[in-house]
Amino acid sequence: MESSLILSITTFVYAIASFLYIGSWTFKKEILAKTGFFILVGGFLLNTSGIIMRWIESYKIGYGHAPFSNMYESLVFFSWTVCILYIFVELKYKERIIGVFATPLIFLAIAYASLSPSIGNEIAPLIPALKSNWLIAHVITCFLGYAGFTIAFGFSIMHLVKPENNEGNTLFSRFPSSSVMDELTYQMIVFGFLFLTIGIITGAVWANSAWGKYWSWDPKETWSLITWIIYAILLHLRVSWGWYGKKIAWISILGFLAVMFTYFGVNYFLSGLHSYG
Amino acid sequence: MTQTELNKKHDIKTNEPLFKQAWDFFASVKLAIIVLILIAATSIIGTIIPQNATDSFYFHKYGEFLYKLFLILDFYDMYQAWWFLLLLLLLGINIVACSIDRLNKTWKIIFPNKISFNIDRFKKLKTQKSFVQKNDYDKIVSEYKLYLSKRFKTIIEKKSENSTAIYVEKGRWARFGVYIVHLSIILLLIGGLIGVVFGFKSSLNLNEGQSANSVFISKQKVEKKLGFTIKCNTFAVKFYDTGAPEEFKSNISIIENNKEVFKKDIIVNDPLRYKKINFFQSSYGVSSADGVTLEITSKESKMIYHQKVNIKQTFTLPENGGEFTLMRYVPQFDFKGHNIGEAFLGSVKKADGKEFMVVLPKRFPTFDKMRKGDFAFIAGDHTKKYYTGLQVTYDPGVLYVYLGFIFMIVGCYITFFISHQTIMVEITKSKNDELSICICGKANRNNQSMKMKIEKLAGQLSGLVIKNL
Numbered sequence: 165m166e167s168s169l170i171l172s173i174t175t176f177v178y179a180i181a182s183f184l185y186i187g188s189w190t191f192k193k194e195i196l197a198k199t200g201f202f203i204l205v206g207g208f209l210l211n212t213s214g215i216i217m218r219w220i221e222s223y224k225i226g227y228g229h230a231p232f233s234n235m236y237e238s239l240v241f242f243s244w245t246v247c248i249l250y251i252f253v254e255l256k257y258k259e260r261i262i263g264v265f266a267t268p269l270i271f272l273a274i275a276y277a278s279l280s281p282s283i284g285n286e287i288a289p290l291i292p293a294l295k296s297n298w299l300i301a302h303v304i305t306c307f308l309g310y311a312g313f314t315i316a317f318g319f320s321i322m323h324l325v326k327p328e329n330n331e332g333n334t335l336f337s338r339f340p341s342s343s344v345m346d347e348l349t350y351q352m353i354v355f356g357f358l359f360l361t362i363g364i365i366t367g368a369v370w371a372n373s374a375w376g377k378y379w380s381w382d383p384k385e386t387w388s389l390i391t392w393i394i395y396a397i398l399l400h401l402r403v404s405w406g407w408y409g410k411k412i413a414w415i416s417i418l419g420f421l422a423v424m425f426t427y428f429g430v431n432y433f434l435s436g437l438h439s440y441g
Numbered sequence: 442m443t444q445t446e447l448n449k450k451h452d453i454k455t456n457e458p459l460f461k462q463a464w465d466f467f468a469s470v471k472l473a474i475i476v477l478i479l480i481a482a483t484s485i486i487g488t489i490i491p492q493n494a495t496d497s498f499y500f501h502k503y504g505e506f507l508y509k510l511f512l513i514l515d516f517y518d519m520y521q522a523w524w525f526l527l528l529l530l531l532l533g534i535n536i537v538a539c540s541i542d543r544l545n546k547t548w549k550i551i552f553p554n555k556i557s558f559n560i561d562r563f564k565k566l567k568t569q570k571s572f573v574q575k576n577d578y579d580k581i582v583s584e585y586k587l588y589l590s591k592r593f594k595t596i597i598e599k600k601s602e603n604s605t606a607i608y609v610e611k612g613r614w615a616r617f618g619v620y621i622v623h624l625s626i627i628l629l630l631i632g633g634l635i636g637v638v639f640g641f642k643s644s645l646n647l648n649e650g651q652s653a654n655s656v657f658i659s660k661q662k663v664e665k666k667l668g669f670t671i672k673c674n675t676f677a678v679k680f681y682d683t684g685a686p687e688e689f690k691s692n693i694s695i696i697e698n699n700k701e702v703f704k705k706d707i708i709v710n711d712p713l714r715y716k717k718i719n720f721f722q723s724s725y726g727v728s729s730a731d732g733v734t735l736e737i738t739s740k741e742s743k744m745i746y747h748q749k750v751n752i753k754q755t756f757t758l759p760e761n762g763g764e765f766t767l768m769r770y771v772p773q774f775d776f777k778g779h780n781i782g783e784a785f786l787g788s789v790k791k792a793d794g795k796e797f798m799v800v801l802p803k804r805f806p807t808f809d810k811m812r813k814g815d816f817a818f819i820a821g822d823h824t825k826k827y828y829t830g831l832q833v834t835y836d837p838g839v840l841y842v843y844l845g846f847i848f849m850i851v852g853c854y855i856t857f858f859i860s861h862q863t864i865m866v867e868i869t870k871s872k873n874d875e876l877s878i879c880i881c882g883k884a885n886r887n888n889q890s891m892k893m894k895i896e897k898l899a900g901q902l903s904g905l906v907i908k909n910l
């Protein structure tokens with residue numbers, strides 16, 4: 165399959181981009197991050213074409229369906245959403261150094277898909293329950309939500325390792341100021357929260373049209389609700405109790421752990437309707 | 442008014458009357474956070490303990506003590522347990538109280554008697570940008586006013602001897618966003634409650650040709666009349682070449698007063714709705730077999746014969762071996778305590794009048810050979826009769842829930858991405874014919890983007906007149 169090859173190359177390209185970002189940060193060379201950004205965009209284009217080709221290939225085999233139906237496809241798409249969101253953030257906020265933590269996450273997701281022996285990349289036929297256009301809306305919105313939280317997680321880590329006083333020239337003090345980190349984290353969480361909300365809702369509408377129940381407390385549903393509540397608590401702590409900075413960063417990390425459990429943990433430890441992320 | 446100012450009101454004061462204290466507690470964000478944490482934390486229980494399984498399952502899994510403890514705590518149906526519903530109720534009361542508490546203040550902010558602004562307070566803001574322009578004072582003032590009035594609805598001007606302050610604002614109404622979000626939660630809770638109280642859910646298995654006019658609700662152990670008859674005409678299942686099911690389809694008729702009023706094929710993801718009751722294709726299974734092709738091997742002649750036979754049918758065995766009657770089809774045959782799957786049961790009556798039973802499991806073709814009789818029988822292909830598994834639901838609360846969904850999305854969007862922004866542009870005459878211009882602004886949220894907005898506005902305003910010169 166050509167798409168698998170392209171996606172393997174994408175993994176490699178993302179790896180280079182992350183190295184450049186990290187190099188730019190350690191050696192204080194702006195030019196590396198600039199190059200890294202262009203390579204990242206290149207990787208993104210490859211990632212996009214890989215997904216489209218896989219879509220086409222599934223039709224050629226005769227199983228025709230959108231490429232969101234198993235762990236491999238979902239991880240590839242996860243990388244894609246984190247990447248597009250990150251590119252957008254870098255362009256909007258014009259801070260390059262924030263890619264140090266975000267780009268390796270993009271690479272890790274797709275590398276896990278390509279390299280893990282337990283994740284098959286063959287195109288399988290779709291089970292009847294997944295044959296619905298709601299699948300596409302549901303997956304895209306949920307993953308945009310996850311992407312927001314993932315980048316927020318990267319920013320939160322940066323925020324936490326950054327020393328309180330901005331003196332000296334250690335590696336970690338080169339990160340943007342605390343107020344910028346705080347703002348960026350918050351923006352990503354707000355974005356993630358909106359899309360996770362829409363993702364849960366499209367899932368509910370789909371469940372109602374396919375099984376006659378919009379909510380059945382399936383473990384994946386419940387865990388996505390738990391995740392959502394954690395971020396709702398974060399928003400209230402911030403807007404009503406004035407929490408900000410490192411306190412918020414800790415909750416953002418907790419929220420991300422919930423995201424990861426919803427995405428992977430539920431599949432491995434619990435049983436339910438959702439066969440994949 | 443800042444958030445902290447708003448919140449100070451909620452600090453419980455000891456000298457206030459009891460009612461006031463109770464009200465403040467129920468309207469507090471503190472309670473909201475406690476309740477949300479409790480809901481999230483307890484929800485985990487139901488993802489670890491399988492819900493609504495049988496008593497014997499739990500007993501085996503957890504042992505006597507834990508089994509009883511979990512039973513008392515309602516962990517086997519925890520999302521409908523009294524304590525979980527109480528948490529949801531508390532959340533609802535909290536939101537209503539909190540909203541009532543604040544709406545008055547918010548209302549006054551959104552619909553003030555008169556919009557005014559304080560020049561000094563604006564000049565103290567961190568988000569501001571200044572630049573200098575060499576131009577005619579009156580011209581600049583009128584140009585700026587024209588530019589700003591195109592972009593903002595509200596525009597107020599304050600003039601003093603050698604300066605003009607122009608105030609603009611937008612998005613006051615966006616402060617309602619939070620109320621829309623919270624209202625959506627109330628709608629979801631009400632919709633969910635209506636569904637639990639007035640709705641039902643059941644599953645219904647129908648053989649091809651079979652019909653039903655009621656369903657059994659296993660939870661409450663009651664029979665529910667549908668008010669019409671539903672009939673499964675045919676059922677078909679299609680497989681991928683991998684063997685996985687590709688599609689299953691039931692042809693369903695609705696019958697009222699002995700007349701067919703509606704007919705439809707239903708597949709997974711495409712249900713039938715009639716009189717607000719939904720019928721979903723959810724599963725299928727083999728209900729029975731019509732007949733089977735037998736492979737009969739004679740021990741003496743080593744000949745292999747094939748014979749098609751239907752249930753309850755008898756045929757004469759070759760080589761004068763007597764008669765064979767196909768008795769029954771068993772979907773799950775129990776052999777010495779093991780489930781060996783589908784099997785056919787037959788009865789052989791030998792020429793000498795001796796009679797015995799044979800078991801022909803589909804999965805184990807050599808099973809009957811081990812009997813070491815004159816003939817060994819193998820059950821070959823059989824004609825299957827399917828039943829269709831339908832999910833039947835009725836939920837009058839869905840309307841409220843969907844309305845809640847819309848409110849939730851719209852409300853979140855407004856809250857997160859639209860802010861109440863106020864900007865002041867001050868034009869001051871300074872020495873040597875220069876005008877110093879200061880743009881200050883603030884938003885009720887998202888001040889970072891306000892900063893960018895002011896930078897951008899500064900760029901546009903400083904370029905504006907140069908272009909028009």
Ligand code: HEM
Nearest residue numbers: 396399403404468469470473532535536539619622626856
């Ligand atoms: C699952 C339930 C809830 C959800 C999804 C929710 C959602 C939200 C959202 C999205 C915001 C805006 C946050 C921001 O501006 O960043 C907010 C603000 C707020 N919420 Fe909630 N909320 C919930 C429950 C509650 C409850 C129970 C209370 C009761 C006190 C409450 C009180 C508040 C207050 C006081 C604010 C600040 C409003 C303001 O900006 O003036 N919320 N909520």
